[in-house]
Amino acid sequence: MQERIYLYPGWVRLWHAINAILFIVLAVTGTSMHFADAKSAQLDFRTARAWHNAAGIALTVNLIAFAAGNAVTANGRHYRPSVDTFRGIPRQVKYYLLGVFQGAPHPFPHSEARKFNPLQQLSYLAVMYLLLPGLAVTGWVLFFPDRIPERIGEFSGLSVWAMSHSVIGYLLSLFAVVHVYLGSTGTSVGELYWGILSGYVPKKH
């Protein structure tokens, strides 16, 4: 039997699953409200709003749980970039552009010490500690529209917060699509998808 490493502990898998479900709910309901139209089939506006609000609150709780989990367990170290992280970027990019087609070995194979390749590390850092908190903060501000200043500079205050929320949500959706696709770039197509469900990935030598 192939040797395996336990890469994703239970709490990380649970957090990831909840995060994924909530993000899908938020993206679908958010898009539905943004492009609301009486003539085309859309989610009912009031239903979309209720689900969007509930999922947004739940996502915030999940985000705080994630940050707390990373603070108290060793999982957080995977998100701390080093000089080597930046040095490794060209090799990882080259792999995605060339090596992956030639069946070349992964330049940064999984190990207990290194869960993410350099591109993963930096993008996850940006997503988890910058974009997702940004989405949560802008979303929470929009919960209290009457407290938002009427003008921010020459713009409507509400517009500034709402557009920031939309843009961050959009960037995260773009990340999610690429993230799901790159999940297929393990040694076999299903290896990494199975890994995030079971916690185990095959050990590479």
Place this chain on the structure above:
Amino acid sequence: MKVMANKSLVAMALISAAWPVTARAQEAACFDCHAGNGPNQRGSHEINQAKFAETPHAALGCTLCHSEGYAAFPHSAKEPASRIDCTQCHTGPDAPKAMGRIFHEVEASVHARKTGQGFACTACHNPHDFLPVSRMPSVAEAIRVANDACLACHAKAKEGQATAADAGTALAAKHTWIPNWRKHAESARCVECHTPGREDTVHYVMSARSAQRDCVECHSRDSLLVSKLYRHVAQEQRKAGFLNAVIVNDTYLIGATKNDLLDSLSVRLFGIALSLIGLHAAARIVMRMRRS
């Protein structure tokens, strides 16, 4: 009615022509007693001259409307307000700001049906203060003035309610289905929802039962606010459709105010990302087949 309107027109023309001499002197005489500093409230005998001067009616002087019994001094001051009939000037094809359609809408509205013929224009509009929405200093001010007119009656303590605050609470309770009701009430007029949707009428007020309850009536690209409130916003401010130029406008309304540039950029970038993913995946499949 038409004859009367024409008579009024003639009177108006005469007054306007003679304005510098007679009407101004006459108005000054009226304001000797009736000048006030506060808001021009209905039923009040004190008129804020500065506010009145901004209205289209200021050009007409006082006695065109307050005609009978007011020409001489001391006047009896017993002329009932209902005698002041807006239709005399505002009806007929030649009338300034002909409002025939509006009068019909009011007649058909729940206001007229419930109160009978007694529902005058002045029940909602104060002619001493009246400014068309297009001449209001801001959309927010237009909303406040319009809603204050509704609240003057609908937030007044009724039987069984001790105070106006109770009436306000009762009114809020009827609108609990609207999230952030207060914010909604500051962002749109009551009549946006309480008159038929996507028509430029705001006078055909329907019963509460028939009010708009579908959020998408406003929260969509073809928002009913286009044919109601924002109909009055200068055309150049909305040349790219309903407030698409979010940046130059004062408001944000999810579903209706969208930055088209941002939206089309988003959709295109998404398309490009998906195409690249498709190409990458296809190339991987082909190369894998070749290797095996």
